[in-house]
Amino acid sequence: MEVRRRGGLRGTFGLISAYAKLNLSMALEYRVSFASQVIGMFINDGLWLVFWALYFTRFPVVKGWQQQDIFMLWAVLTLGYGVMMGLFGNASRLSFLILQGQLDYYLVLPKDALIHSLLGRMYFTAWGDGLFGLVVFALFGHPTPLRVVVYLAVSLLGGLALISTVIIVNSLTFFLGSTQVLSGQLYNTVIHFATYPMDIFQGVVKVLLYTAIPVFFVSALPVAVLRQPTWPALGLLAASSFALATLAYAMFHRGLRRYESGNLVNLQS
Amino acid sequence: MMKTPRETGACAMAAIILTDLRKDFLAKEKEPGLLGSMKAAFAPHYRKVEAVRGISFSVDQGEVLAFIGPNGAGKSTTIKMLTGILYPSGGDATVLGLRPWVDRQRLAFQIGSVFGQKSQLWYHLPAADTFDLLARVYELPTAEYRQRRDRMVDLFDIGEFLKTPVRKLSLGQRMRCEIAASLLHRPSVLFLDEPTIGLDVVAKQQIRDLIRAMNREEGVTVFLTSHDAGDIERLCKRVIIINHGQVVMDAGVNTLRHNYLHNKVIDLKLAAPVADDYAFPLAGVTVVKARGYGLKLEVDTAVAPMERVLGLVVEGLRVADIAITDPPVESIIKTIYEQGVPAELREDAAPEAGWTESATGDALC
Numbered sequence: 001m002e003v004r005r006r007g008g009l010r011g012t013f014g015l016i017s018a019y020a021k022l023n024l025s026m027a028l029e030y031r032v033s034f035a036s037q038v039i040g041m042f043i044n045d046g047l048w049l050v051f052w053a054l055y056f057t058r059f060p061v062v063k064g065w066q067q068q069d070i071f072m073l074w075a076v077l078t079l080g081y082g083v084m085m086g087l088f089g090n091a092s093r094l095s096f097l098i099l100q101g102q103l104d105y106y107l108v109l110p111k112d113a114l115i116h117s118l119l120g121r122m123y124f125t126a127w128g129d130g131l132f133g134l135v136v137f138a139l140f141g142h143p144t145p146l147r148v149v150v151y152l153a154v155s156l157l158g159g160l161a162l163i164s165t166v167i168i169v170n171s172l173t174f175f176l177g178s179t180q181v182l183s184g185q186l187y188n189t190v191i192h193f194a195t196y197p198m199d200i201f202q203g204v205v206k207v208l209l210y211t212a213i214p215v216f217f218v219s220a221l222p223v224a225v226l227r228q229p230t231w232p233a234l235g236l237l238a239a240s241s242f243a244l245a246t247l248a249y250a251m252f253h254r255g256l257r258r259y260e261s262g263n264l265v266n267l268q269s
Numbered sequence: 270m271m272k273t274p275r276e277t278g279a280c281a282m283a284a285i286i287l288t289d290l291r292k293d294f295l296a297k298e299k300e301p302g303l304l305g306s307m308k309a310a311f312a313p314h315y316r317k318v319e320a321v322r323g324i325s326f327s328v329d330q331g332e333v334l335a336f337i338g339p340n341g342a343g344k345s346t347t348i349k350m351l352t353g354i355l356y357p358s359g360g361d362a363t364v365l366g367l368r369p370w371v372d373r374q375r376l377a378f379q380i381g382s383v384f385g386q387k388s389q390l391w392y393h394l395p396a397a398d399t400f401d402l403l404a405r406v407y408e409l410p411t412a413e414y415r416q417r418r419d420r421m422v423d424l425f426d427i428g429e430f431l432k433t434p435v436r437k438l439s440l441g442q443r444m445r446c447e448i449a450a451s452l453l454h455r456p457s458v459l460f461l462d463e464p465t466i467g468l469d470v471v472a473k474q475q476i477r478d479l480i481r482a483m484n485r486e487e488g489v490t491v492f493l494t495s496h497d498a499g500d501i502e503r504l505c506k507r508v509i510i511i512n513h514g515q516v517v518m519d520a521g522v523n524t525l526r527h528n529y530l531h532n533k534v535i536d537l538k539l540a541a542p543v544a545d546d547y548a549f550p551l552a553g554v555t556v557v558k559a560r561g562y563g564l565k566l567e568v569d570t571a572v573a574p575m576e577r578v579l580g581l582v583v584e585g586l587r588v589a590d591i592a593i594t595d596p597p598v599e600s601i602i603k604t605i606y607e608q609g610v611p612a613e614l615r616e617d618a619a620p621e622a623g624w625t626e627s628a629t630g631d632a633l634c
Binding site: 011109260 | 294345346349352353354355356373374375377378380382384387389391393394398399401402405406407408434
């Protein structure tokens with residue numbers, strides 16, 4: 001049989017589309033659960049904005065941040081998180097997959113094992129986040145064609161920084177053994193700090209948020225670019241996100257050399 | 270001195286070549302109990318486990334090879350190295366001319382694999398959906414994919430439940446779908462790791478027939494691991510036995526059958542109790558177990574013809590139920606260890622006439 005070889009972006013998008021169809025079909029097998037997850041996350045995010053709106057009625061400015069800025073922070077973060085975790089939901093389970101020997105299935109498939117592994121599960125609660133981000137930006141972001149483009153770009157780049165960080169920490173499992181707890185804690189820390197204005201943090205915490213816990217690249221820098229788009233700032237964001245992505249890719253593939261598989265009974269679910 | 274495939278001249282017609290392939294793991298060890306755990310936390314102790322200890326052989330294109338051995342022998346580790354899942358610790362291997370752990374993505378287009386204990390089918394969806402995904406993964410042109418899928422559906426007789434979620438299929442139905450899925454992209458080599466594990470007799474036979482059909486009709490090279498002597502007898506012409514990570518025997522199945530599979534096991538349920546010291550009145554029949562209403566006999570059919578044995582059983586005992594089975598592979602291996610591997614069957618011995626000429630490449634290069 002003649003086989004086409006589609007590499008690059010086209011092949012990757014084809015693969016994402018095929019996995020998305022399958023994941024959506026699976027979600028629709030349990031449609032009540034699917035709908036409740038998406039709506040539930042939408043409401044959850046909405047309650048946070050209600051909280052912030054109430055807060056800003058008492059304190060209109062926090063270290064230079066106003067309600068509009070916080071709303072944009074949430075719009076950027078939730079869209080980036082929603083797209084990345086919505087599509088690449090297995091990122092936060094990589095440590096588990098490595099320990100349980102569940103990468104076998106992805107390793108015998110053509111194309112990149114990391115892409116297959118990430119696409120293997122999509123989180124539909126995250127779709128609710130992504131939808132929430134779009135709605136918030138549409139309502140409060142003063143959308144113009146240029147701002148829409150910048151919003152989408154910074155959200156996706158911030159999301160790329162987030163997912164890359166998650167992959168890096170999970171890939172440590174190849175070298176250190178189980179890092180499920182560590183990766184879970186780091187994941188929660190990043191998400192937690194990313195929802196607050198960076199300017200409220202000082203000293204050591206601020207240094208950590210720029211380095212070991214790269215919250216700066218996940219939410220603060222994207223919001224800064226959206227607020228005042230400049231090429232250098234956008235370039236810095238793109239460079240840092242792609243640098244993290246490259247490091248994540250390299251760590252995963254380097255780690256595969258140490259992968260030990262396993263003999264547990266596994267099913268694709 | 271063991272010969273490497275290259276020394277024996279394996280070349281163009283060999284689909285798989287292993288040369289001194291090795292795989293070590295580090296296993297953490299600790300003394301039992303909390304104290305042991307605390308000691309291990311501060312001063313962990315690792316033991317090197319040699320899962321595969323330098324194995325060398327080749328498999329010809331179109332050959333069906335049984336790669337067998339007891340649990341922990343190194344079968345699955347070898348298969349995982351040959352499919353690119355694991356990196357070896359030493360030695361070399363090529364599958365269709367590609368080094369699996371280096372050229373994994375290219376090789377994946379040309380091989381199929383089924384791991385009996387790991388499903389590639391999406392559990393909550395019908396197998397048809399996984400087939401569609403695999404068509405995209407393997408970049409199969411739509412028209413050709415549909416044609417191929419329809420042929421697989423016919424051949425494997427899975428049309429009736431193709432649209433049923435996998436979680437609702439029987440194990441036999443699922444396994445037929447698994448193998449069909451692994452063949453959608455027309456692989457040249459098929460790795461099957463215990464494909465009949467847990468299946469009933471009918472399902473096992475169906476799977477064997479299908480594997481044989483794919484080998485015959487499409488020339489697919491089959492690399493099979495199994496604990497089931499029936500798989501080996503009915504599918505393979507050549508068997509390699511591995512234990513403790515080393516090849517201990519490489520011989521034709523005819524030779525194995527002649528030497529070891531002439532034993533049959535008869536399980537009897539009796540209508541009257543049997544004495545614990547019961548002795549069967551015919552040479553070549555060993556009483557394995559005699560207790561209460563149960564009696565288990567092992568028959569060396571080369572010495573005691575089965576017809577004669579059954580005649581004596583019916584004459585001398587009140588039989589309520591009877592089952593005749595092959596001895597499990599483990600017992601064959603046990604026999605091999607107890608009796609030793611005959612010189613002519615050792616893995617570095619001259620090949621058996623017929624099939625192994627091509628296996629070593631002498632007749633083909």
